[in-house]
Amino acid sequence: xxxxxxxxxxxxxxxxxxxxxxxxxxxxxxxxxxxxxxxxxxxxxxxxxxxxxxxxxxxxxxxxxxxxxxxxxxxxxxxxxxxxxxxxxxxxxxxxxxxxxxxxxxxxxxxxxxxxxxxxxxxxxxxxxxxxxxxxxxxxxxxxxxxxxxxxxxxxxxxxxxxxxxxxxxxxxxxxxxxxxxxxxxxxxx
Amino acid sequence: xxxxxxxxxxxxxxxxxxxxxxxxxxxxxxxxxxxxxxxxxxxxxxxxxxxxxxxxxxxxxxxxxxxxxxxxxxxxxxxxxxxxxxxxxxxxxxxxx
Numbered sequence: 001x002x003x004x005x006x007x008x009x010x011x012x013x014x015x016x017x018x019x020x021x022x023x024x025x026x027x028x029x030x031x032x033x034x035x036x037x038x039x040x041x042x043x044x045x046x047x048x049x050x051x052x053x054x055x056x057x058x059x060x061x062x063x064x065x066x067x068x069x070x071x072x073x074x075x076x077x078x079x080x081x082x083x084x085x086x087x088x089x090x091x092x093x094x095x096x097x098x099x100x101x102x103x104x105x106x107x108x109x110x111x112x113x114x115x116x117x118x119x120x121x122x123x124x125x126x127x128x129x130x131x132x133x134x135x136x137x138x139x140x141x142x143x144x145x146x147x148x149x150x151x152x153x154x155x156x157x158x159x160x161x162x163x164x165x166x167x168x169x170x171x172x173x174x175x176x177x178x179x180x181x182x183x184x185x186x187x188x189x190x
Numbered sequence: 191x192x193x194x195x196x197x198x199x200x201x202x203x204x205x206x207x208x209x210x211x212x213x214x215x216x217x218x219x220x221x222x223x224x225x226x227x228x229x230x231x232x233x234x235x236x237x238x239x240x241x242x243x244x245x246x247x248x249x250x251x252x253x254x255x256x257x258x259x260x261x262x263x264x265x266x267x268x269x270x271x272x273x274x275x276x277x278x279x280x281x282x283x284x285x286x287x
Contacts, residue, residue: 082202082217149206149213149222157213157224182204182215 057099061111061135061142068131069115069123076127085145085186092137101141105165108135112171125160125172131169133163141165144186148179191265191272193243195280199236203276216275223274228253229267230248236277 051059075084097104112132116123123131129145136143143165151157159180162172169176205214212225212230225233231252235245246264250257254284271277 076220078220081215081220099280140227147204147215149215151208151210151213151224157222159215159222180206180208180213182206182213185204187215 008122057107058111061107062115064135064138065111066119066122068134069112069119069127072127072130072134073123076130082185085131085133088134088145089137089142089186091134092140096140099139101166104139104141105136105170107166108132108139109170111135129161129163129171134148136165136170143170144184145188146181146184148181150174150178150180191242191268191279193241193246195237195242196239197232197245197268197277197279198239198278200278207235214276218275221274223276229271232264232267 042098054062063134072084072088109132112123112128112135115131116128126147133145143163145161145178147159147161149157149159160172160176162176163170202218203214203216205212207230211227212233214225214233215221216223228249230247232245235248242264246261249261249264251267253260268277268279272279
């Protein structure tokens, strides 16, 4: 086969599977699926053990952050931003929970950052900010979503979202240099 | 669209001024738009409800441009803004009052 795309890939796989010694045993056709299942099982159990060792609030926030990050990641493709911001503001309790708002904000920040670090690509800055906003709202605490924009040297354009609660940036505080905030539209109904 | 047509920016957007123009976010389509200097001047004039003729007259005195060229460019730009849902035009303006 002379194709420059196909040939190197075929040779790479062939060498790996028929390699000498350790590689041959580890990657043999019979052993590899068993190893993969065992590794998957071991990782799942490890995650579950860690999850259930967390305090109830942290566990709730982590599970909420995973679910909401997935939801917002998909929803941002099909729903309007205005609708999603309104939704994340209104899903929560009408009265704040008895916990200290600052402490709740810290736990939400921890949960959202943990989920976005552990599952790369799951949540961008906007999905993370919306997730944190919804989690805070579920605990009965208000927050404000802001979006900033900037143009670069070669007319490149970029946008960044962050979430503020009690006048402090909770999510998206890194890499804010040069962004000009758009007027607040949180709660702007059309 | 004629010179008597009323135009105003839509409430479904937010915009801010940058060093080299204006950036607009359409809250319904979640799309960002960038405007250059001339377009930014037109955009700023539409902050309040005006007729297209008022905008045309105001900007024609500011820029050294052939009236016919400016007329065509202005109407084309307004048509694009209307298509993007960033401005309300005449009947839309009246129904949102």
